[in-house]
Amino acid sequence: MREVTAxxxxxxxxxxxxxxxxxxxxDQVEVDIVDEGKKGLLGVFGSKPAIVRVxxxxxxxxxxxxxLQQIVENMGVTAEVTAAVTGNRVTYDVDGENVALIIGKRGQxxxxxxxxxxxAINKDLSEHYAVTVDAQGYRNRRKETLESLAYxxxxxxxxxxKEVTLEPMPAFERKIIHHALQNNDQVTTSSEGLEPHRHIVIRP
Incomplete structure (x- = not known):
């Protein structure tokens, strides 16, 4: 928050x-009137300035x-970060050159x-935002890859x-696997292990 007294x-x-x-x-500020001031005799003598905190x-x-823009620039990537808000969900999209550096191996x-x-976004908030950071549509491509892997x-x-064990992945990616197979009555899925090595096991 930026604030000045004038x-x-x-x-x-x-x-x-x-x-x-x-x-x-x-329309972008909040105004707190500290002192309304007063006009002096002939507008000069005994006058008192108005003071506000904005x-x-x-x-x-x-x-x-x-x-996020600063993180991207510090990584040496020339890109623009935009934000889209839907309810309590915020999606940040990184679009520019060399975004492969932002994505990393398998999105790590x-x-x-x-x-x-x-x-960062939730540090001072009582009601939290769900956050997605994407780079040139990577999240959709990764979702399709994970669904294909699940099948x-x-x-x-x-x-x-016999059971098949997948590589460790974050919770939101494991959720994609679970969701892809939830209607498959020939297998069951479970998440096992401890973070950051928690993984999915598929059993017949």
Missing amino acids: SGQSVEEAVQSALEQLDTTR NVPADPVEDTRKY TLNAIQYLVHL KMADKAKRLN
């Missing part, structure tokens, strides 16, 4: 001074977008960045009549 011959003049210092507009409320979505770097962003490994478990 004074002027009137409340409006003090507010205008604060807006100029904050480089913003009246602040720009914190915008966690935008502040976190800037934080992107998942780590998403974890940091989740912590393939389910077939393998049925064919060999």
Whole structure:
């Protein structure tokens, strides 16, 4: 949150001074009148300036977008970060050059960045945002890959009549596997092990 205290011959003049210092507009701020001031004799003698405290409320979505933009730039990637909000879900999308650096092997770097962003946006909030960080549609491509893997490994478990263990993956990716096979009555799925090595086991 940015805040300034300003004074002027009137409340409006003090507010205008604060807006100029904050480089913003009246509809973007909260105004607290510290002292309404008073006009003196002939407008001069005994006059008292008006004092206001003006602040720009914190915008966690935008502040976190800037934080993510800084991470991207510090990684040497030329890209733009945009944010889309639906209810309590925020999706940040990274679009630009060399985004493969942001994604990493099997999305591991992107998942780590998403974890940091989740912590950053929710650190001072009582009601938490669910966060997704994407890079040029990687999440959809990864979802399709995981669904394909789920079907393939389910077939393998049925064919060999024994359990198949998948590689460790984060909870939101394991959820994709579970969901893909939830209506398959020939196999069952379970998550086993401890983070960060928690993995899915598919059993006939």
